[in-house]
Amino acid sequence: MLKVNIARFLPQLKKKNKKVETRGKGLILFSETSEAIRAESILKKAGFDIKMVAPPYHLRKGCDLSIEFNIMEQLAVERILKKLGNPPLDIVPITEKMLEPVNILRETDYGKWIMIRTANMKLTFDKETKIIVNISGGGCPDVPYLANEMIGKKLEEAPSPRELGYTVCAYALNVSFENAKKWIER
Amino acid sequence: MLLLIGTLPIEGLKLHTGEATLDNGKLKIGDKRFAVIRGTPAMMAACCAICNAYNLDNPYCIVAGDIGAGDGSSSIYNYLKDNLYLLEPEVCAFHYIKPVLVAHNKVVDAINKMNKKPILIADAGYMYVAKMAGFASFYDIFTPDLGELAFLADKESPHPFYTRGFIFHMEDKAEELIEMAYKEKNAPKVLCVKGKKDYISKDGKIVKIITKPDIPVLEAIGGTGDTITGMVAAFTYKGLSLENASIISAKLNRIAGKLTNPTPATQIVDIIERIPLSIEKF
Numbered sequence: 268m269l270k271v272n273i274a275r276f277l278p279q280l281k282k283k284n285k286k287v288e289t290r291g292k293g294l295i296l297f298s299e300t301s302e303a304i305r306a307e308s309i310l311k312k313a314g315f316d317i318k319m320v321a322p323p324y325h326l327r328k329g330c331d332l333s334i335e336f337n338i339m340e341q342l343a344v345e346r347i348l349k350k351l352g353n354p355p356l357d358i359v360p361i362t363e364k365m366l367e368p369v370n371i372l373r374e375t376d377y378g379k380w381i382m383i384r385t386a387n388m389k390l391t392f393d394k395e396t397k398i399i400v401n402i403s404g405g406g407c408p409d410v411p412y413l414a415n416e417m418i419g420k421k422l423e424e425a426p427s428p429r430e431l432g433y434t435v436c437a438y439a440l441n442v443s444f445e446n447a448k449k450w451i452e453r
Numbered sequence: 454m455l456l457l458i459g460t461l462p463i464e465g466l467k468l469h470t471g472e473a474t475l476d477n478g479k480l481k482i483g484d485k486r487f488a489v490i491r492g493t494p495a496m497m498a499a500c501c502a503i504c505n506a507y508n509l510d511n512p513y514c515i516v517a518g519d520i521g522a523g524d525g526s527s528s529i530y531n532y533l534k535d536n537l538y539l540l541e542p543e544v545c546a547f548h549y550i551k552p553v554l555v556a557h558n559k560v561v562d563a564i565n566k567m568n569k570k571p572i573l574i575a576d577a578g579y580m581y582v583a584k585m586a587g588f589a590s591f592y593d594i595f596t597p598d599l600g601e602l603a604f605l606a607d608k609e610s611p612h613p614f615y616t617r618g619f620i621f622h623m624e625d626k627a628e629e630l631i632e633m634a635y636k637e638k639n640a641p642k643v644l645c646v647k648g649k650k651d652y653i654s655k656d657g658k659i660v661k662i663i664t665k666p667d668i669p670v671l672e673a674i675g676g677t678g679d680t681i682t683g684m685v686a687a688f689t690y691k692g693l694s695l696e697n698a699s700i701i702s703a704k705l706n707r708i709a710g711k712l713t714n715p716t717p718a719t720q721i722v723d724i725i726e727r728i729p730l731s732i733e734k735f
Contacts, residue, residue, distance in 0.1 A: 301521070321615045329552035329582055330612065366615045375672070380717040382673045387600035387613035391673040391717045400718035403491070403675035404598060406577030408549050409521025411492030412462035414675055433521030434551065436578075439614045 292361040293338030295348075296326060301433040303332040305353050308429070313347055315340060319438070320365040330407055330434045335365060368439070372446055383450065385442040390417075397421045397451050407434035422448050454540055455512040455690040456571070457500060457683070458533065459493030459548030459579075460525045466518025468528045472511040475501045478722065482514045489722040491676035493549045496576070499683030500546070502728040507691055513540070523551040526578075530556035537563045546574040546686035548679070552582035552612075561588055572689050575641075576682040584639050585611050592641035594695055596682045598672075599627060599648045605640060606633035627652050628659060645685060645699035647678045651707075653699045660696050663703045666711045674710075676721030681706045684728070705731045 297303040303319070310317050315336060322333040336344055338360055348354055368386070375382040380400060382391040388410075391401040398421055402414040409432045417425045428441040457473070471483020479486040480498045489498045493516060500512050515532060519525025529550055537545075537560070557579075564570060573592040575583050580595050584605055589595070597605060604613035606629075607620045623630055627646060634640040635657035646652040649672070651663040671677045681702050688698035708731035709724050 299523075321611050324611075327554065327585065327611055329554050329557075329585070330578070366609060366611075366617065368614050369616055375669075377670060377673065377717050380673070382717065384600075385614075386616065387598065387604070389673060393718070401673050401675050401720075403673060403677065404600065406549060406552075406579075406581055406601075407521060408460040408462065408492075408519035408523075408526060408551050408578065411490060411494075411549065411675075412520040414491055415462055433523070435612045435614045437521060 291338055292335050293341055294320070294322065294359050294361050294365075295334040295336060295344065295355045296322060296357045296359065297333065298356045299433065300330055300332045300435060300438070302353055303334060304429055304432070304438055306334060306348055306355070309347060309351050309353060310334065310336070310344065315344060318367065320367055323363055323365070332435055332438060335361065370442075372443070381450065383443045383447045385446070386439045388436060388439040388443050390440065390443040390447055392422055392447055397423065399425055402440065405436035405440065407436040409433045409437050410440065413437060413440060422451060454542040455500070455504070455510060455686060456515070456540060456542035456545045457497050457512045457548070457686060458515045458529060458545065458550070459496065459577070460519035460529065460550055461487060461493055461516050462490075462520055463518040464520050466516070466525065468515070468517040468525075468532055470513070470515050473497050473501050473514045474511055475505065478726070482516060489725060491721050492577075492679060495676035495679035495721045495725065496546065496548050496683040498725045499680035499728060500687045502725060503684050503687035506729050506732050507687070509687060509691055512686070513542070519551065521551070523553065526551035526553065527556065530560060534559045534563050538567045541567070541569075542571045544572045544574070544686055544690040546682060547576070547579035548682065549577045550579045550582070552578050552585060554582060554586050557582040557586050557588070561591060572695070574682065574686050574689065576678070581612060589639045589641055594643045594645060594685060594689070594699065595641050596645045596647060596678060596685060598678055599646065602627060602630045602634065602644070602646050606630040606637070608637040608639065631659065632657065643695040643699055645681065645703060647681055647703070648672070651703040653696055653703065655696045661700045663700065663707070666707050668707060668710045668715065670715050670717050670719070671707070671710045673717035674715060674719050674721060674724070677706065677710065677724065680709075680721065680725060680728070705735060708734050
């Protein structure tokens, strides 16, 4: 039976996409989205309080992610990113309010299968075998590539879109992927 | 000429062009054969199926390998900038291409220099960049799903992943979102919105809502939106109006889906194989 459930994710609805305060914040810019995704992993592992956001309009070039952080930590952030081979293109103070990514998930129950959706990216897996059976949505070129690499594999064995992907669509798919893994642990 | 453009998820594939046909379950472009999977191949294969059924010219395709790094997209943008006017297409469908604002705008410049502006259809990454660049109204048809419609409706969103929450929650109110997209000038002449209900709107007014056959699992199957885009391109090239091309494509997609007796694990190639039969059942 088809059932759409977003209530399961109510705590995340509170964190819904919104404009945020920017005083004392800086923005780390990268030449490629994939570098921003790598930098997020590095900085989170190092314990920095960061957030992925859309760059402001005048700094956008297309498919972009950037990182909001406490500008007081600029030197430390630059140092660790350079040391780990992922230097930023630029770091600028934030002078306007930023858009955060969608954190709202939707879950559609198809009986034997369940579909987890984040923004435009949908991942469907078999509840019993935990095998990913389909990936739909998205529009960046790495999405069909990721679908090829992930479909037919168990959730715990499939490659992570965070590791293989390059774009904002891959980042969104990764959110669905991580939440699918959480679903099977419940 | 019916021109289809997009990347294929094949690392290292150089820019490749040629007439496309369906060949024993594969998509043949020029002298190369490709698997019919979600994304650009599904769009091109569905278009070929319609062209074949109605004895239309085979579409001419421009593809390049890109697994997300943007190399193939870049070669496509450059090729279009320099060669589009030579091809003189009547209909162009742009698909999985990495959004790059500057490169997109150069393609717009190239189109503006053509003797006759083609009918322009955009989906996937190319639709994202068209909206981001503020050029949505330059195009004739967009084929978004509901998440992408919310992105079009949000004047501040640079990508569907950044659509503001209060808009994302309006997905059950597609008609309002369509109105917002037109109001913000983030919609082309015709929107073909793919979802549980397919909404076809023209110049801000909904002209058709398609609900049957109702096959909820199609949303989970990667490529079921791509096939609509390919069919819209073919029917537009056949001479149907933008809105009628969208209506018939949305209906055929549902019928082909139903004929497959799909589950969420069904793959798009199975649905495309049933497009000819869906025309008979229409």
